Amino acid sequence: MTTINQKEIQKFSKLADEWWDASGKFKPLHDFNPIRLKYIIEKCTSHFKTSEKDKKPLSSLKILDIGCGGGLVSEPLSRLGADVTGIDASKKNIEVAKIHARKNNLKIKYLNTSPEKDQINEKFDVILNLEIVEHVENLDLFLKSSSNLLKKNGIMFTATINRTFESYIKAIIGAEYILRWLPIGTHDWSKFLKPREIEKKLNELKLNKKDLSGFKFNILSNRWALSSDCSVNYILVVEKN
Numbered sequence: 001m002t003t004i005n006q007k008e009i010q011k012f013s014k015l016a017d018e019w020w021d022a023s024g025k026f027k028p029l030h031d032f033n034p035i036r037l038k039y040i041i042e043k044c045t046s047h048f049k050t051s052e053k054d055k056k057p058l059s060s061l062k063i064l065d066i067g068c069g070g071g072l073v074s075e076p077l078s079r080l081g082a083d084v085t086g087i088d089a090s091k092k093n094i095e096v097a098k099i100h101a102r103k104n105n106l107k108i109k110y111l112n113t114s115p116e117k118d119q120i121n122e123k124f125d126v127i128l129n130l131e132i133v134e135h136v137e138n139l140d141l142f143l144k145s146s147s148n149l150l151k152k153n154g155i156m157f158t159a160t161i162n163r164t165f166e167s168y169i170k171a172i173i174g175a176e177y178i179l180r181w182l183p184i185g186t187h188d189w190s191k192f193l194k195p196r197e198i199e200k201k202l203n204e205l206k207l208n209k210k211d212l213s214g215f216k217f218n219i220l221s222n223r224w225a226l227s228s229d230c231s232v233n234y235i236l237v238v239e240k241n
Contacts, residue, residue: 003114003142004089008135011185012069016092019070020100028181029072029131035215035224036130036235037076040157043211043237044126047155056081064124064149066115067132071097071108078106085109087120115145123149127156133198134160134191140201147205150240156207159235163192167232195230199238207238 018024041052050057059081065074068086070093078084078101086108088094094112101108113119127150129142136142150156161171168189175181195212202209214230217223 001116001138001141003116003136003138003145005135005137009090011183012135013090013092015183016070016090016096019072019093019096025183026070026072028175029069031222032215032224033072033076035226036159037073039213039226039235040073040077040128041080043155043157047210047239048125058082061125062122062151063126063128064120065128065130066146067129067135068097068110069093071100071110073128073130074108074110075101075104075106078108082126085111085120085124087111087113087115089114114142115149116141120149123151123154125151125154127154129157130159132160133158133193134187139193143198143201144205147202147207147240150207152240154240155210156202156238156240157235158198158202158238159233160198161187161192161233162231163189163194164231167192170232195234195236198236202236202238207240209236210239211237 015025019026022030045052045057057080058077061082063077063082063084065086068074068088071086074084074086086097091112094110097110111119127146129146161167171187172189176184176186199209213235214227215224215233216227216229
């Protein structure tokens with residue numbers, strides 16, 4: 001059994017060389033990244049009782065970034081002191097991530113693998129599943145495999161897109177067809193998940209919700225902000241007891 005969807009992997013592998021081009025195909029992720037990172041850092045420092053004021057507030061944490069792409073999240077977390085492992089099913093993504101980390105003198109362990117395989121033999125304080133669950137082949141296997149890699153009292157972040165009429169208009173029609181923020185076909189609306197659907201699956205794995213928040217894009221300020229509105233983009237944090 002596998003969580004890898006070959007069509008999805010090929011789609012992102014073709015774009016791999018553009019990961020670090022802030023004005024290229026991944027511009028929406030570059031724009032989205034600051035608010036995602038701010039949220040992740042806040043939740044990690046709060047849960048593990050470290051101070052955001054420290055130069056390296058994540059220095060005691062082992063973080064696994066699943067579906068790391070070119071390392072857009074892995075790198076800033078490494079700079080904040082975390083021991084980061086990034087995995088991706090696309091070999092091209094991992095090659096790009098390794099080269100960029102080397103250029104920036106960052107010690108990040110990058111592996112071309114997926115969570116259900118036996119290539120990772122350690123557990124982590126924090127697991128990141130950011131904008132990946134809508135692209136995997138077997139969601140139940142993916143979530144179970146991810147949770148198996150989480151330490152007791154560790155936390156897991158799952159960020160994705162809600163399956164609503166609003167998300168179809170904004171994330172598919174708006175982002176792909178009108179604004180051309182993303183290549184047409186990047187997302188399949190039927191694979192989007194409602195928060196309660198993911199939460200139910202995670203509860204069955206003995207992972208309990210700590211927080212659910214939304215992200216909203218303000219077209220006037222051209223900036224993302226945290227919101228209580230989860231109708232399009234949202235992030236769920238769970239803890240392993």
